[in-house]
Amino acid sequence: MSGVGNGxxxxxxxxxxxxxxxxxxxLATLWDVERRDTDADIEATAGKEIAEIFVDDGEQAFRALERTAVATAVxxxxxxxxxxxxxxxxxxxQALLEAYGARGGAVVFLDVSLSAAAPRVGLNNARPLLVGNPRRQWLDLMEARRPIYERLATVTVLTDKLTPNQAAREIVQAIDATAG
Incomplete structure (x- = not known):
């Protein structure tokens, strides 16, 4: 199984x-392919951590770098x-991911509850958009983003009680089920 075209x-x-x-x-280990993270791409391009980009350059500058990183990576x-x-x-x-999904690409929404996300992230100040009351901020982010995640997703996996390996296996099963 391969990606969409060269995607x-x-x-x-x-x-x-x-x-x-x-x-x-x-998932990359399971499929024996490379993995890529656009946040790492942004940090490499900017020469600094994401939190520093937010502080030094602002969210708009970060989002511009992010749009470019996603388009390049896809x-x-x-x-x-x-x-x-x-x-x-x-x-x-959104348009890029909709087109990718329409061509048969797998856009996987990893869903999670606040109670499962909190210990994973620590909900600390290293995450620029979670400064202040991190739990409230996370809930507000999810309220705004959930409809977008759900609309773009071709596969959804709830990761609350799953290890990364279990989630990867569920993704493979879901992709195989939709492909065949």
Missing amino acids: PRAVLIGPPGSGKSTVAKA AEHVGVLSLGGGAVLAPET
Whole structure:
């Protein structure tokens, strides 16, 4: 099984704490393909951590870097791709993922509850959009983003009680079921 054309084998989307990075690693290992994380691409391009980009340059600058990183990765990467939680907010990224999904690509929404996400992320200040009251901020983010995640997803996996390897296996099963 391969990605769409030369596109990714799967694109993982979801909120902070859903397991995008760790599940991407497990899924890439399972499929024996490379994994790529657009947050890492952004940090490499900017030469600084995401939290620093937010502080030094602002959210708009970060989101511009993010749109470019996602478009580049979807065009170039053929393994497992994980996106930052807010990447789906950009209309350009939504259109890109809708087109990718329409061509048969797997856009995987890793869903998670606050109670499962909290210990995974620590809901600390290292996450720029969770500063202040991190639990309230996370709930507000999910309220705004859930409809977008759900609309873009071709596969949804609830990761609350799953290890990264279990989630990866569920993704494979769901993709195989939709493909065949």
